Amino acid sequence: MNKLSEIKIRIYAVEIMSHVKKSMTYKELSNELKMSAPVISRYIKGHVLPSLDRAQKIIEWFEVSYFRKMLQDEIQVKENGVIDVSFLTYDTVLQRVIAKQALNYFRNVEVTKVLTVETNGIPIALQIGNEFIVDVIIARKERQIGFEKYIEATYTLTPPTIKSLYIPKNALKKSDKVLVVDDLIRTGNTIKALVSLVNKSGATVSGIFTVIDVNQAMERLKKELNINVPMYSIVSK
Missing domain, CATH: 3.40.50.2020 (Rossmann fold)
Incomplete structure (x- = not known):
């Protein structure tokens, strides 16, 4: 992985937290991500980026526990199976x-x-x-x-x-x-x-x-x- 791709992944993890924060409190997000609320706050406010390893764990949580369910709810199957x-x-x-x-x-x-x-x-x-x-x-x-x-x-x-x-x-x-x-x-x-x-x-x-x-x-x-x-x-x- 090149440096640009790594930075994009780390920034994406912050974007995920910012998006989810709209529907969760810091405490709720802290419980979900298993990290302290002050650390999450620093990420969201742009003071620091998470490490690549932590970013990938945030993304994995988002995919499994949040995003996939949201996407499933959006998909509509019509009567004809379409x-x-x-x-x-x-x-x-x-x-x-x-x-x-x-x-x-x-x-x-x-x-x-x-x-x-x-x-x-x-x-x-x-x-x-x-x-x-x-x-x-x-x-x-x-x-x-x-x-x-x-x-x-x-x-x-x-x-x-x-x-x-x-x-x-x-x-x-x-x-x-x-x-x-x-x-x-x-x-x-x-x-x-x-x-x-x-x-x-x-x-x-x-x-x-x-x-x-x-x-x-x-x-x-x-x-x-x-x-x-x-x-x-x-x-x-």
Whole structure:
């Protein structure tokens, strides 16, 4: 991990405490984090940053005990089984927190590009790209005017319909290490198509990230792809 990434994680831990402090007293937060209220106050007021080890413990508490429950409460499942994740497209604070989660989880992974598909996951992918300070490539569902050469990958929707994804041929270099990002994973077909685009470009998949994992789809994807890279979803539904 480089120095910049370490500092970002330590600052993020302070942002977490400042956010949670809006709904908790110092005493309550002290009990949750198992550290003294005066120390927490010094962090929140910007007098000092927590160590990397302490910052990671704060982030872990936030993920397990606070953030995941908050995110679960936001997710709505409609009568037809469709999962409504539209809130991910406009809640910029939530997008930023999710991006920080990705940065923290993949902190030891080399990432030079982020790849996503043109869905609700675009704002999150852009925030993640900003955290890693890398470009974001958006796979399109149709060829775009102005680009003559494309890399194409197909995938299957439910009910069975064959669709294609496209990226410009020069969007990825062979030296790129690509973090694949999507808002949710249900069948894994979209992510498999994104992985195929990376492979066809000659680049390397360095990780796979989704916000929501439906019916343990990520576990099935790990077996189907058979690639040794970190894969992470924040919540399961």
